[in-house]
Amino acid sequence: MATPSLQDGIDKSGSPIELLWQPNAEPWLPEVVDREFTGWRQEQAAWHEGVALLNLSHHMFDMWIEGPDATRVLADHGVNNFEKFAIGQAKQYVPVTRDGNIVTDGILAREGENKYLLSGIPAAQHWVQYHAEKGGYDVAFETDPSSAFRPGGGDPKLFRYQIQGPLAAELVQRAFGGPLPETKFFHFTAVTLNGRPLRALRHGMAGQAGFEFIGDWEHAAYVHETFLKVGEPLGLVQVGARAYATPSVESGWIPSPVPGIYTDPELADYRAWLPLFGIEGKRPLNGSYFSADIEDYYVSPFELGYGKLIHFGHDFVGRDALLAAKGSETLRKKVTLVLDPFDVRRVIGEDQDPGFVLSYARHRVESGDGLVGVTMQAASIDPVGSVLALSLVDAEHATPGTEVTVVWGEHPGSGAASEADLGFPRIRATVQAAPFNEHARTLYRRDR
Incomplete structure (x- = not known):
């Protein structure tokens, strides 16, 4: 068949x-990696305040x-x-x-x-x-x-471990016996860990400094254990699948x-x-x-903030369409919505701590009675103290400080009109920049 x-x-x-x-629909999380190790709040705090170890070996397609x-x-x-x-x-x-x-x-x-x-x-x-x-x-x-x-299951060909946070450089220096060679943002450098060859990719998550170490799977266990051992005095925290899914909201990357x-x-x-x-x-x-029209869910790379990546100096599929769309006033803007903590507790937490929230749902963003945008990913960010929603909104509503509402609910689909008032609760929200994290927005790419 x-x-x-x-x-x-x-x-x-x-x-x-x-x-x-x-x-x-439940958000997909890689089942191979524990969902939590010490708790999602502590794990989020680690890459903001200390140092975190993330295992990216299992959820990406190579x-x-x-x-x-x-x-x-x-x-x-x-x-x-x-x-x-x-x-x-x-x-x-x-x-x-x-x-x-x-x-x-x-x-x-x-x-x-x-x-x-x-x-x-x-x-x-x-x-x-x-x-x-x-x-x-x-x-x-x-x-x-x-x-x-x-x-048939089996192991990946490669391991990927990220070391992230303010203490990342110190942990790396302890593991490798000294600082790594000076490396530009999003460039690799070849390194060895006690004779085992690795590649170190320099980048960061949610604005924090760090490296991603990549190597053959045969060395995965040794590298992992080494990082855990040298990181223990620094308070290294392993990050589970739940917390790992959230920094994209702060860093402004729309994953799906x-x-x-x-x-x-x-x-x-x-x-x-x-x-x-x-x-x-x-x-x-x-x-x-x-x-009911899937084309209403399509997005332009301009809307995702990828305009600087577009090189019109060569011919490629879609070039003419992007040239025509460049600078269009109809394009939406990527923003971060900071959801009102009281409304979050009222709507999601039933007047209590809502706990961990992760949603890739497309929720309506409204101003008055009108649709002005859509959420692309929402997540609890404990250091912020609320839920952030990475969203696409009309340009006239994209100014930081603009107040909007997020309609929180699950439309049943084709059985009801797209504009039907289904009685879903509203959550007040304030527009802020994307990336939300100021360091990610202004500093960590400066030496590309």
Whole structure:
């Protein structure tokens, strides 16, 4: 029996929305990593105030792209500048459709002249591989799915451990017997830990300094135990899957935009190529914002804040559409909504501490009686003392200090009108900048 495709799922359901809409869907968390070690509040505090260890080995999809046409296929199907892409550098790779809607982003590392590693949510990998095969590019692929989707289980090919927080540099110095070589933001440096080769990627989360260490899985246990041992005097805290899912709200990264692939007739073959049981067919939609038209969920890279990544000096799929959209007054702005703590307790916590909140639901953002935006991810941020919601709002409501309301509820789907008043509670919110964290917004990328 043939494996059902994404197009099969759409045809059987009747529409992309009927396929994807799942009220009250639980946010996906990697089950391989403990949800909590010391408690999500302590774990969040660790990367703000001390030092944290995060295990990223299991939830990302890796795809190696190698061959004479590796750079060409990536450049032809991504907005990025490949003229200034050094070996040992990483970039946020942004592919878009011919209509200028984002497919999703991923982290692209250049490992050699004709070799790259693309990591993250696998929609970008699917996009590149399909077009490489269809276009006859001279390139080969090797993939390693996330642990939740790896056939037959087994270990990842690579481990990824992040050391983050104000004491990250001190922990790293203790582990390696001295400071690491000076490394630019989002660049790799080769290091060894007691003879074991690793790569250190310099970056940060929620504005905090840190490194991501990557190496062959055979060294994973040793590296992990070493970090735990040398970090103990510094109060190192292991971060579980719950807390790890929250710093993107502070740092301004929207992790799960809906791929703009469901409606273009020219992508029918692509949808037939994609498996139904993949990210494009199984990542649910839910929340108080509902539309029967999946295109209302598509987003532009400009709306996500990726305008600076777009290099119009080369030809790529979607270039003309992005040129036409550049500077458009109809584009929404990415903001952080700070939800009123009293309303959060009233609506989510039933007048008590609401505890941990994590939602990828699309909730309506309103001003007066009108829709002005939509939430993309919301999470409890204990150091802030409330829930933050990374959102897209109309430009006229994007000024910091603007007051709006978030409609908190679960629209049932096609059985009720999208604009129907279903009696959902409202949560007052104040617009602030994205990234919310001032350090992330102003400082930590200054030496890129």
